[in-house]
Amino acid sequence: MSPRALVRAPSPQLAQGLVTHVERSDTVDADRARTQWEAYRSVLGAAGFELIEVDPAPEHPDSVFVEDALLTVGDLAVVTAPGARERRDEVNGTRVAAHRLGLETVELTDGRREEHDEPVHLDGGDVLTIGDTLFVGVGGRTTRAGADALGRLVADVGRRVEVVPISRTLHLKSQVTALPDGTVVGYAPLVDDASRWPSFLEVPEPEGAHVVVLDERTVLMSDAAPRSADLFRERGLSVVALDVSEFVKLEGCVTCLSVRLHPYD
Numbered sequence: 001m002s003p004r005a006l007v008r009a010p011s012p013q014l015a016q017g018l019v020t021h022v023e024r025s026d027t028v029d030a031d032r033a034r035t036q037w038e039a040y041r042s043v044l045g046a047a048g049f050e051l052i053e054v055d056p057a058p059e060h061p062d063s064v065f066v067e068d069a070l071l072t073v074g075d076l077a078v079v080t081a082p083g084a085r086e087r088r089d090e091v092n093g094t095r096v097a098a099h100r101l102g103l104e105t106v107e108l109t110d111g112r113r114e115e116h117d118e119p120v121h122l123d124g125g126d127v128l129t130i131g132d133t134l135f136v137g138v139g140g141r142t143t144r145a146g147a148d149a150l151g152r153l154v155a156d157v158g159r160r161v162e163v164v165p166i167s168r169t170l171h172l173k174s175q176v177t178a179l180p181d182g183t184v185v186g187y188a189p190l191v192d193d194a195s196r197w198p199s200f201l202e203v204p205e206p207e208g209a210h211v212v213v214l215d216e217r218t219v220l221m222s223d224a225a226p227r228s229a230d231l232f233r234e235r236g237l238s239v240v241a242l243d244v245s246e247f248v249k250l251e252g253c254v255t256c257l258s259v260r261l262h263p264y265d
């Protein structure tokens, strides 16, 4: 079966999306964002992904960052519990999409609070999967209680959660992602603790930290990191580079724009 990817069209209100660690830009162009998103879709399609569209949510400026609202672990779909109040209703659409796909769908939270009376929050952007381990960034949008709740859900399907404290970026995957062989890549000034990764490759540009694995030999990344792309090519990888500048202005990156259902994520 070919890999599948969920995507969600950008809202015309994208410019009103949240920003936390970057200055708000007054140059976000929703039409340009739409063109960039269509190019992103085309790359996934050309790479063999079957594209599944989550119903658009124009009333939610950040809904294009669909990765935060649904997580898949094998055939299990986890409806997330976004840490930002403004983004919580985005899961209504991703839940419907997961059901339509016929995935076993579980909810991360039913509103219960966990130990220490901490709310259960988890954004998909905080979950980096390498092999059987889900590394979960805690300290930004995701709470420790959210990571623990995810750990309980995925234990049933043979996966484990490892908590990664973060403070320098919005999400864990804003600071690190992984190449097909599991090497973690990151831009050192934005990585909280590079030494915690057994295999870490420092990249020379912030956007070089974000890759989407298209297959065992190919990664998708921003075209704003040409020197990082060269590093990946030196390791034998093919690179597809795209302009995602409008999403970067809202603290997004290539990973946030899809939920991939394949063995690499």
Ligand SMILES: CN(C)C(=N)NCCC[C@H](N)C(=O)O
Pocket: 017, 018, 019, 020, 062, 065, 067, 068, 084, 087, 124, 125, 126, 170, 171, 172, 173, 174, 250, 251, 252, 253, 255, 256
């Ligand atoms: C890995 N990353 C960065 C993500 N998965 N999501 C980005 C969300 C950006 C949005 N403006 C927000 O602040 O929520």
